[in-house]
Amino acid sequence: MSTRTIASQSGASRKRSLDWKNLAFNACNYFILSVLVIVTIYPFYYIFIYSISDSIEAQKGVFLWPAGFSLESYRTTIALPGIMDAALVSLSRTVLGTVLTVCCCSFFAYLITKDELPYRKWIYRFVLVTMYFNAGFIPWYLTMKAYGLQNNFLLYILPSALVGFNVILIKTFIEQLPVSLEESAKIDGAGYFKIFTSVIFPLSMPIIATIAVFAAVGQWNTWFDNYFLVENPKLQTLQLVLYNLLNQSSNLSNMTTDQLSRGDLVRTLTPQSIRMTITMLVTLPIVLVYPLLQRYFVKGIMLGAVKG
Numbered sequence: 001m002s003t004r005t006i007a008s009q010s011g012a013s014r015k016r017s018l019d020w021k022n023l024a025f026n027a028c029n030y031f032i033l034s035v036l037v038i039v040t041i042y043p044f045y046y047i048f049i050y051s052i053s054d055s056i057e058a059q060k061g062v063f064l065w066p067a068g069f070s071l072e073s074y075r076t077t078i079a080l081p082g083i084m085d086a087a088l089v090s091l092s093r094t095v096l097g098t099v100l101t102v103c104c105c106s107f108f109a110y111l112i113t114k115d116e117l118p119y120r121k122w123i124y125r126f127v128l129v130t131m132y133f134n135a136g137f138i139p140w141y142l143t144m145k146a147y148g149l150q151n152n153f154l155l156y157i158l159p160s161a162l163v164g165f166n167v168i169l170i171k172t173f174i175e176q177l178p179v180s181l182e183e184s185a186k187i188d189g190a191g192y193f194k195i196f197t198s199v200i201f202p203l204s205m206p207i208i209a210t211i212a213v214f215a216a217v218g219q220w221n222t223w224f225d226n227y228f229l230v231e232n233p234k235l236q237t238l239q240l241v242l243y244n245l246l247n248q249s250s251n252l253s254n255m256t257t258d259q260l261s262r263g264d265l266v267r268t269l270t271p272q273s274i275r276m277t278i279t280m281l282v283t284l285p286i287v288l289v290y291p292l293l294q295r296y297f298v299k300g301i302m303l304g305a306v307k308g
Contacts, residue, residue, distance in 0.1 A: 044283070044287075046062065047276050047279050047280055047283075048280060049062055049064075049065065049066045050062050050066075050272070050273065050276040051073060051074070051273065051276040051277045051279075051280045052066050052069060052070065052071060052074075053066040053067040053068055053069070053070065053273070054066075054067055054068030054069065054070045055070065055072070055073060055270045055272075055273035056270070058270070058272070058273060059270060059272070073273045073274055073276070073277040074277055074281075076274075077242075077245070077274065077277050077278060077281065078281075080245065082233065082236065082241055083238070083241060085234060085236070086236050086237055086238040086240075086241040086242075087238045089153075089234075089235060089236065089237050089238070090220060090237045090238035090239065092153075093153075093156040093157065093219050093220075093237065094216055094219040094220045096157050097156060097157040097160055097215060097219040098212055098215040098216045098219060100157050100158075100160075100161050101160055101161055101162075101163060101166065101211065101215040102208055102211055102212055102215065104161040104162050105161075105162060105163060105166040105167050105170055105211060106170050106196075106201060106204065106208060106211070107196060108162060108167055109166075109167045109168075109170035109171040109174060110170075110171075110174055110192075110196050110200055111192075112124050112127075112167075112171060113171055113174050113175055114192070124171075127164045127167050127168070128164065128168070130164045131164045131165060131168075141228060141229070144159070144225075144229055145229070149229065150229045150230070151229070151230055151231055151232045151235065152235075153235060155225055155229055155230065156219070156222075156225065156226075156237075157219075159225075160215070160218065160219070163214075163215075165214075166211045166214065166215070169207055169210065169211065170204065170207055170208075170211065173204055173206075173207040174200060174204060177200065177203055177204075181199055181203070182195055182199060182200070185198070185199050213289070213290060216286070216289060217286055220239070220285060220286055221239060221282075221286070222237075222239070223237055223239040223240040223243060226239075226240045227240055238281075238282070239282060242278045242281060242282055245274070245278060246274075246275060246278050
């Protein structure tokens with residue numbers, strides 16, 4: 001047998017060995033990642049199938065499929081006094097707060113990239129300081145009252161109009177855009193505001209979408225300010241109302257038929273089914289928003305964090 005034949009057989013043997021190793025490695029990867037996906041998704045899936053199950057049957061156990069089917073817990077929770085008004089307040093807060101945060105943070109970030117801005121570096125450092133130091137609850141409470149934001153809808157959107165972390169991300173992204181684009185707009189006679197709205201903002205959509213996700217999630221989930229500074233029932237947010245209901249779920253499940261449906265016969269509800277329903281109502285809107293912005297989110301967060 002020639003040396004060339006032996007070398008060829010040896011190479012083929014090594015190739016088969018590498019193929020088996022790659023196959024085993026990929027199989028392990030797929031298995032581990034599949035387990036992680038299941039572990040991540042199943043809790044949310046469990047809450048969902050429990051919330052649409054018959055509350056009595058669900059007490060016997062729910063695993064992969066709903067135990068029966070009933071939307072009574074959703075109908076009961078949504079029909080409770082104040083729920084729809086609170087949902088409208090939370091939706092308004094989320095939409096207006098997100099728009100205001102995006103507009104203020106993006107324009108402010110664009111301004112501090114300009115050398116013509118007086119004390120630009122000091123302003124930027126002041127923004128950085130706010131990320132590391134917080135005045136605390138009592139100064140925050142006194143400040144909000146001093147500004148007249150107690151029992152005021154503006155309490156929900158004004159304090160979050162400018163967020164240091166968002167400003168840094170947008171500033172870093174804008175600095176990576178080609179300078180020639182802005183110079184061309186200046187030659188055509190465009191001012192700073194026109195350049196921002198027509199050139200910078202459209203090109204910054206990946207990082208803008210990222211900031212929008214951060215802002216929307218924060219606005220939708222926050223109830224802290226509502227709890228301490230708002231007593232007006234018409235300004236209650238959905239999160240605080242559902243939080244109170246969650247704490248009172250045992251009492252809610254024991255309400256009489258007349259209290260729940262004004263004379264219509266309803267099935268018995270359990271505290272657990274009400275908890276699952278409330279969790280779904282609070283979580284689902286944000287879960288539905290994220291996929292719409294996902295393609296911008298990863299790109300924006302990576303590009304906006306390349307340099308400081």
